[in-house]
Amino acid sequence: MARSVTTRRKAINTVIAWGIGLLIFFPILWTILTSFKTEATAIADPPVFLFFDWTLENYSVVQERSDYMRFLWNSVIIAGGSTLLGIIIAVPAAWSMAFVPSRRTKDILLWMLSTKMLPAVGVLYPIYLIFIELGLLDTRIGLTIVLMLINLPIIVWMLYTYFREIPGEILEAARMDGATLREEILYVLTPMAVPGIASTILLNFILAWNEAFWTLNLTAAKAAPLTAFIASYSSPEGLFYAKLSAASTMAIAPILILGWFSQKQLVRGLTFGAVK
Amino acid sequence: MATQHSRSAARLMMAPAVILLLGWMLVPLTMTLYFSFKRYLPLRGGDQGWVGFENYVRFVTSSAFWPSVQATLIIVGGVLLITVIFGVLLALLLDQPMWGQGIVRILVIAPFFVMPTVSALVWKNMFMDPVNGLLAHLLEFVGLTPVEWLSQAPMTSIIMIVSWQWLPFATLILLTAIQSLDSEQLEAAEMDGAPPLARFGFIILPHLARAITIVVLIQTIFLLAIFAEIFVTTQGSFGTRTLTYLIYQRVLESQNVGLGSAGGIYAVILANIIALFLMRIVGKNLDA
Numbered sequence: 001m002a003r004s005v006t007t008r009r010k011a012i013n014t015v016i017a018w019g020i021g022l023l024i025f026f027p028i029l030w031t032i033l034t035s036f037k038t039e040a041t042a043i044a045d046p047p048v049f050l051f052f053d054w055t056l057e058n059y060s061v062v063q064e065r066s067d068y069m070r071f072l073w074n075s076v077i078i079a080g081g082s083t084l085l086g087i088i089i090a091v092p093a094a095w096s097m098a099f100v101p102s103r104r105t106k107d108i109l110l111w112m113l114s115t116k117m118l119p120a121v122g123v124l125y126p127i128y129l130i131f132i133e134l135g136l137l138d139t140r141i142g143l144t145i146v147l148m149l150i151n152l153p154i155i156v157w158m159l160y161t162y163f164r165e166i167p168g169e170i171l172e173a174a175r176m177d178g179a180t181l182r183e184e185i186l187y188v189l190t191p192m193a194v195p196g197i198a199s200t201i202l203l204n205f206i207l208a209w210n211e212a213f214w215t216l217n218l219t220a221a222k223a224a225p226l227t228a229f230i231a232s233y234s235s236p237e238g239l240f241y242a243k244l245s246a247a248s249t250m251a252i253a254p255i256l257i258l259g260w261f262s263q264k265q266l267v268r269g270l271t272f273g274a275v276k
Numbered sequence: 277m278a279t280q281h282s283r284s285a286a287r288l289m290m291a292p293a294v295i296l297l298l299g300w301m302l303v304p305l306t307m308t309l310y311f312s313f314k315r316y317l318p319l320r321g322g323d324q325g326w327v328g329f330e331n332y333v334r335f336v337t338s339s340a341f342w343p344s345v346q347a348t349l350i351i352v353g354g355v356l357l358i359t360v361i362f363g364v365l366l367a368l369l370l371d372q373p374m375w376g377q378g379i380v381r382i383l384v385i386a387p388f389f390v391m392p393t394v395s396a397l398v399w400k401n402m403f404m405d406p407v408n409g410l411l412a413h414l415l416e417f418v419g420l421t422p423v424e425w426l427s428q429a430p431m432t433s434i435i436m437i438v439s440w441q442w443l444p445f446a447t448l449i450l451l452t453a454i455q456s457l458d459s460e461q462l463e464a465a466e467m468d469g470a471p472p473l474a475r476f477g478f479i480i481l482p483h484l485a486r487a488i489t490i491v492v493l494i495q496t497i498f499l500l501a502i503f504a505e506i507f508v509t510t511q512g513s514f515g516t517r518t519l520t521y522l523i524y525q526r527v528l529e530s531q532n533v534g535l536g537s538a539g540g541i542y543a544v545i546l547a548n549i550i551a552l553f554l555m556r557i558v559g560k561n562l563d564a
Contacts, residue, residue, distance in 0.1 A: 013374040020366065021383035027440070028386055030410065031398050043408040046417075093293035096286030108294065110555050115301045117551035119501050121523045122540030123304035125311065125533050130304070149300045156293055181285055210391040212504035217528070227504070230393040234400075234508040241402055248394045259389035260382050266445075267452045271490050272558050275449050 028252070035059070035245035042241040058246035066229070068247065075225035075251075077140050078215070079208035082147035083201055086155040089148075091197070094159035095185065099168060109160065113272060116153040120213045131218060138220045146218065147208045155204055158269045162196025163189075199265040202258060209255050226251040305544070312537035319531045331538035335526075344522040347431070347515060352499045354435040355442060356492055362439075363446030363491065364484065368476075370447070371454050381451075388444035392504035399437045400426060400509045430514035437505055442498075446491045453487035454480065486557070493554040500547060519543060 022029075034042050036054045062068050097105045127146065128137070136142030166189070174188045212227045219228050230251055233244050259266075267275055312331055315324040335341060370381060387395065403409050404425035412422035425433040457480065465475050501520055506512055512521045523543060527536030 010373050010375065013369070013372040014376065017369050017372070017374050017380045018376065020369070021380040024440070024443070025383040025386050027395070027398055027403065028390065030402065031394075034402065045408075045413065047410060047413055089292050089296065092289035096289040100282050100286035102283070102286075106559065108290070110559055112293070112297055113558065114548075114551055114555065115297050117497050117547050117554075118301060118305070119520065119540070119543040119547045121501065121503070121520045121527075122544045122547075123308055124524065124540070125527045125536060126304035126307035128528070129307070149296060152293060152297060181282070206389060210389070212392040213501070216393075216504060216507060217524075227391050227393045230391065230397060231504065231508050233397055241408070244397060244401060248398060252390050252394055255389045255391070256386060259385070263381070263385060263448065266385075266388075267449055270445070270494060271449060275452055275487055275490060 028256075031245045032249050033245075034241055035249045037242050037245075039240055039242045042245070058242045059250070062243055062247045062250070066247075068229070068250065071224060071226050071229040072250070074140060074219075074223055075209055075227075078143050078147060078223075078225050079205050081140070081144040082151065082208050083155075083204045085144065085148045086152050086204060087159075087197065087201060090152060090155040090159055090200075091193075092185075094156050094163050095189065097156075097160055098163035098166075099171060109157065112153040112156055116150070120150070124217060127214075128218070137218060138222045138224075140223045143215060143218055143223055143225070146214050147211055150211070150214070151204050151207055154207070154269055154272075155200055157272050158200040158203065158265070159193075159196060161268060161272075162200070163193060165196075166192050199262065200269070202262045203265045203269045206255055206259055206262065308537045308540050308544075310537075311533050312541050314534045316534040316537075317532055327534065331534045332541075335535055335538045335542065340517065340522055343515060344517050344519050348500065348518040348520070350431055351435055351438065351502070351516075351518060352496060354431070355438045355499055356495060358435065358439040359442045359446040359495065360488060360491060362443055363450050364481075364488070366443070366447045367450035367454050368480070370451050385444040385448055387440050388442075388448075390441070392441065392502075393508055395441055396437055396505045396508045399433075399440070404433055426510055427514050430510055430516045434505060434509065434516055437509070438499065438502060441505075442495055445495070449491050450484060450487055453484055457483050490554070490557060493550060493557070496550050497547060497554070500543070500550075519546075 033050070035058055036056070037048070037052055038055055038057070041048055041052045097109065131137040131142055134142075136145075170192070171184060171188060174184050179188065209225075210227065212231075215225050215227045216231055219225070230247060233247065313326055313328060315327045315330070316322070317324070366384060370377065370384065374380070401409070403411050406412055406422045406424040409422075409425075411425065415422050423429060462475060462479060465479055470478070500518075502518070503520055503524065506516055506518065506521050510516045512518075512525060517525070519539070520543065523536050523539040526532050526539055
């Protein structure tokens with residue numbers, strides 16, 4: 001039986017929780033609001049909250065001055081490309097570990113996880129050197145490969161935990177009916193695995209979009225995604241609050257929306273199935 | 277039962293992922309290890325031969341080393357303390373019946389999806405700026421002098437920024453764990469007259485122990501590696517140079533690859549020690 005809760009208690013909970021929730025969300029809200037202000041209003045003293053002349057000027061200025069769309073496009077290509085590439089490589093691996101486990105499966109999974117723990121800064125120079133040798137520095141393809149590799153362990157893990165929930169009997173039945181391995185994967189497994197694969201894509205797209213070590217260190221003008229573009233505002237020109245806010249709002253809006261859909265997967269993906 | 281045929285097929289399907297990750301791990305790590313035993317200055321004479329463990333000794337005896345260890349520990353420890361304590365409290369709160377629970381959850385989780393460079397810059401300029409920042413206005417409003425956050429209280433500032441980013445993660449995982457708690461047990465305790473604090477201490481907290489351990493371990497690995505938050509705020513000045521940032525500066529800024537590589541190997545060893553604990557927990561879960 002559910003405990004009966006007084007309306008009074010529920011009301012108190014609601015007020016406290018909303019208060020804290022809005023406080024935590026406030027920096028984001030403030031950024032969004034500021035992006036619609038003029039530079040003068042943005043630094044007004046005392047600060048203006050809602051009642052100002054809303055303007056879209058900052059958004060067009062950011063695009064004109066810095067070619068914002070190019071950075072956005074780089075982010076989309078790099079985050080999307082690395083995620084898809086990772087999925088293509090991880091699906092067969094996760095499939096075989098989930099359905100044809102061997103004595104070493106657990107060790108391989110844990111070893112994969114351990115590569116994720118490798119501190120990036122420890123291999124920064126070698127990667128930098130390899131990138132120069134192969135002409136990959138400041139290219140989208142180079143960054144796509146690196147982000148795919150750093151997220152591959154998470155992709156394999158997430159897919160593995162999803163695949164393990166698919167009953168093996170169904171696959172056996174398909175095999176009995178004479179389905180080849182290819183058919184088994186394509187027509188039996190894939191339709192059942194789609195929700196899990198979609199969640200994996202979603203979370204890893206978010207992680208790749210926000211990655212801010214390799215994207216800052218391996219790109220310059222050409223292949224820089226939004227993380228690096230925003231970092232360029234750390235110079236004194238970043239004191240244009242309204243423009244910084246507009247650029248920031250555009251950089252985080254798509255991910256905030258995607259993120260809200262992925263709350264559950266976030267827990268599973270980032271705790272490697274240890275908390276569900 | 278899996279046939280011999282499907283076994284070899286399975287091995288083949290695993291191969292690309294295993295080979296790629298093996299290469300990703302071994303090739304750069306071997307190179308770092310190689311450089312760490314050399315005097316290697318790409319812009320000042322290049323490879324100047326083997327020096328044994330000299331880089332390892334110089335890295336730990338340099339005047340920047342211990343302050344960087346200290347900075348790392350303070351930031352990691354501070355953020356862990358804040359995110360775990362407030363994470364537990366927030367998770368308990370969000371588990372209570374209320375109106376608009378879904379929306380509150382979204383508001384609380386949102387910071388996790390903000391890219392590190394954006395959150396660091398927004399905090400730095402729009403909140404912590406001593407003239408135009410909101411915190412300065414707030415302090416003036418209550419009659420205090422505005423603080424130059426990033427130079428006068430640099431550690432506090434960075435801990436604030438990073439905690440804001442990671443509190444949602446801790447909250448979300450602890451909330452998931454609380455929701456898996458058997459509510460009948462709590463009700464029984466309540467009927468037996470156990471006060472709220474006792475229910476928390478004897479039922480909820482023990483139940484959360486595993487989730488808290490996981491939050492601590494995963495966050496530690498990510499927090500040891502924070503980079504962008506320092507890169508766009510203090511650039512490592514005012515005592516905020518963490519171990520990660522120190523290695524980054526040695527390698528890319530002063531281009532002393534040998535010395536930086538030795539530092540990198542230290543970082544790898546440190547991360548591995550923590551990872552070992554995490555693996556044990558995750559591995560146990562795999563058997564279940």
